[in-house]
Amino acid sequence: MNKENLMLKTYKTIDEQIEYLRKNKRIIIDEEDKHWFKDINYITMVNPYKELFSNGKDANGNHIYTTNINFKELLNVMKIDCEFANYLFKDIRRFEQKLKASLFSSLCKAYSKKQDDLYSTKYINEIKIFLYDYQTIIDKQKINELPLLCPNIFNQLTRTGFTPSDFCIESRIDLLKKILYCATGTDSEGFKVNQSNLLVRHYLKTCKIVPLWVIPNVLTLGEISMLYLMIDIEQQIEVYQDVTGDSAISDNGQIQYKKLTRFSAKLEIIRKMRNTINHYEPIFPVLTENIEKPKNIKESPIINTLCFLNNHFEFKESENFYDLDTFLNINVIPNPNNLVKIRLFELMSQYVKANKEYESTKILEIIRDNKK
Numbered sequence: 001m002n003k004e005n006l007m008l009k010t011y012k013t014i015d016e017q018i019e020y021l022r023k024n025k026r027i028i029i030d031e032e033d034k035h036w037f038k039d040i041n042y043i044t045m046v047n048p049y050k051e052l053f054s055n056g057k058d059a060n061g062n063h064i065y066t067t068n069i070n071f072k073e074l075l076n077v078m079k080i081d082c083e084f085a086n087y088l089f090k091d092i093r094r095f096e097q098k099l100k101a102s103l104f105s106s107l108c109k110a111y112s113k114k115q116d117d118l119y120s121t122k123y124i125n126e127i128k129i130f131l132y133d134y135q136t137i138i139d140k141q142k143i144n145e146l147p148l149l150c151p152n153i154f155n156q157l158t159r160t161g162f163t164p165s166d167f168c169i170e171s172r173i174d175l176l177k178k179i180l181y182c183a184t185g186t187d188s189e190g191f192k193v194n195q196s197n198l199l200v201r202h203y204l205k206t207c208k209i210v211p212l213w214v215i216p217n218v219l220t221l222g223e224i225s226m227l228y229l230m231i232d233i234e235q236q237i238e239v240y241q242d243v244t245g246d247s248a249i250s251d252n253g254q255i256q257y258k259k260l261t262r263f264s265a266k267l268e269i270i271r272k273m274r275n276t277i278n279h280y281e282p283i284f285p286v287l288t289e290n291i292e293k294p295k296n297i298k299e300s301p302i303i304n305t306l307c308f309l310n311n312h313f314e315f316k317e318s319e320n321f322y323d324l325d326t327f328l329n330i331n332v333i334p335n336p337n338n339l340v341k342i343r344l345f346e347l348m349s350q351y352v353k354a355n356k357e358y359e360s361t362k363i364l365e366i367i368r369d370n371k372k
Contacts, residue, residue, distance in 0.1 A: 017042050021071075025050055029071040036075070048282040049077045052341045053332055063337070073331045077345065078282070084348040085283045087355040091309040092221075092274045095243075099267075100216035100224055102242040106235045107149050108213050114148065120212035123149055127180045134173060140166075149212075150176065150230035157229055157236075159258045172230060175223050182218045183210045221274055225267040236260055244308075269305045287344050294322055294343050306351060313354040315347060 012020060014037040021027040027050070029037075036045065053073070054063035108120045126147035133143045141154060141164065153172050156165035177187070185204045186192050195201050197218045203210040216224065228239060233255065237248045240263050248256050276286050291300050303315055324334040326342045328349065334342050 012042075014038065021046065024065070025053070026065045026068045027053070027071055027074060028068055033071050033075070036071075044280075044282060045078065046074065048081070048284050049074055052077060052338050052345070054335075054337055055333065056335055056337045067333065069331060076330045080345055080348055080352070081282050081284050083352045085277050087352055088273060088283065088306075088309070089277045090355075092270055092277070095270065095309055096221050096224070096274070098243055099221075099228075099239070100219075102239045103224060103228060103231070103235075104213050104216050106238045106242075107231065110148060110232070110235060111212065121183075121209050123147060123212050124180065124183050124209060127176050127183075131173070131176065131180070140169075147176070148232075150227070151232050153230045157257070157261055157264060159261050161255075161257055162233070168226070172226060175219075175226055178218075178223070179215055182215060183212075221267075222271045225264070225271055228267065229264060265301060266305045266308055269302050270309070273302075273305075284341075284344070284348070287348070288341060291340055291344070294340055297340070297343055297347070303347070306347075310351070310354065312358045313351050315350075 014034065017037060018029045018034065021029065027046075051063055053065065053067070053069045055066045056064055058064050107123075111120045111122060126145070126149075129145050130143065130147050130150075133145060134140065137143055143154075146153060150172070152162055153176075154164060154166070154169070155162040156167050181187055182195065182197070182200050185195055195204060199214055199217050200210055203214055219227070228236065231239075237255065237260070240246070240248045240260055244263065246259065248259050250256055273283060273286055276283055287302055289302070291297055291302075297303055298315065298317060307313060307315055321343065322339075324336075324339065326332065326334050326346060328342065328345055332338070332342065
């Protein structure tokens with residue numbers, strides 16, 4: 001990009017930010033709401049939602065704002081985002097716990113079955129041998145001793161099966177090193193590594209090594225997802241079926257690799273949403289990514305992932321889905337430019353409603369049980 005065409009933004013004080021919003025976005029901030037600009041970063045609070053209140057675009061593609069909007073309307077939108085993120089985090093946490101338990105249960109059973117390793121600690125020596133071979137053998141595909149927990153480390157899962165690939169191989173190697181660090185308290189060279197996880201430190205102190213079933217406690221969702229793609233196909237199928245309740249085997253006994261690849265794609269979306277929420281960032285921009293028209297919403301992988309995470313939520317297009325109106329209780333005028341964003345906020349509101357209704361149902365069940 002030509003440096004002369006760069007438009008660098010200068011820092012603005014809170015008063016300057018408020019004045020900028022009034023002049024350029026026609027967003028009016030009352031005196032009582034100024035504290036929000038001290039409590040929350042401007043970029044986090046305003047940028048994700050401002051286009052929702054635009055009235056279209058000019059000839060240069062810039063958003064135009066012709067209607068005065070009180071800042072409280074933007075706060076109402078931010079509240080929807082926060083409520084949605086809170087419920088979504090609960091669903092992701094429940095999914096992540098299930099995924100970790102299922103994955104490492106499958107691996108421990110595989111070690112017990114194939115190596116008679118009731119304590120599931122032989123994985124440590126396997127990793128050590130593999131890392132040594134990886135550093136010394138030039139042709140990586142000729143490494144024969146692959147750990148039982150990652151026989152597909154040099155393969156990529158596709159819709160038709162596994163194909164040899166070096167994609168993300170260094171990240172996968174780093175993951176094995178991390179597992180080794182956590183399992184032994186030392187790195188591959190034998191130097192001690194400080195462990196912050198209390199459970200890992202307990203096992204290192206009492207047993208000197210950490211059983212395999214403890215390892216998921218120190219792995220992130222992204223690392224769990226990476227490990228899932230490296231395990232044997234039998235374990236992948238077992239985990240998939242355990243977590244989703246769906247079969248990965250067709251009626252004629254064939255492996256349905258498409259289902260497995262779609263599942264791995266969901267894992268990446270869930271990881272991205274989880275990281276966004278954990279960093280206290282708005283989740284709305286994640287939903288809008290790659291959705292440019294209302295018709296794209298229904299088939300969007302991220303919307304399908306939301307339905308997957310919460311079986312009490314079902315996305316349905318209403319009769320007026322493509323009309324310029326909304327049931328949202330905010331002062332926003334639907335137009336072709338902001339309709340996608342409006343529909344996504346409606347979806348977020350429906351997700352929150354579905355969760356609240358489910359919670360109410362569970363509470364009533366508890367009350368009825370207590371009365372018996």
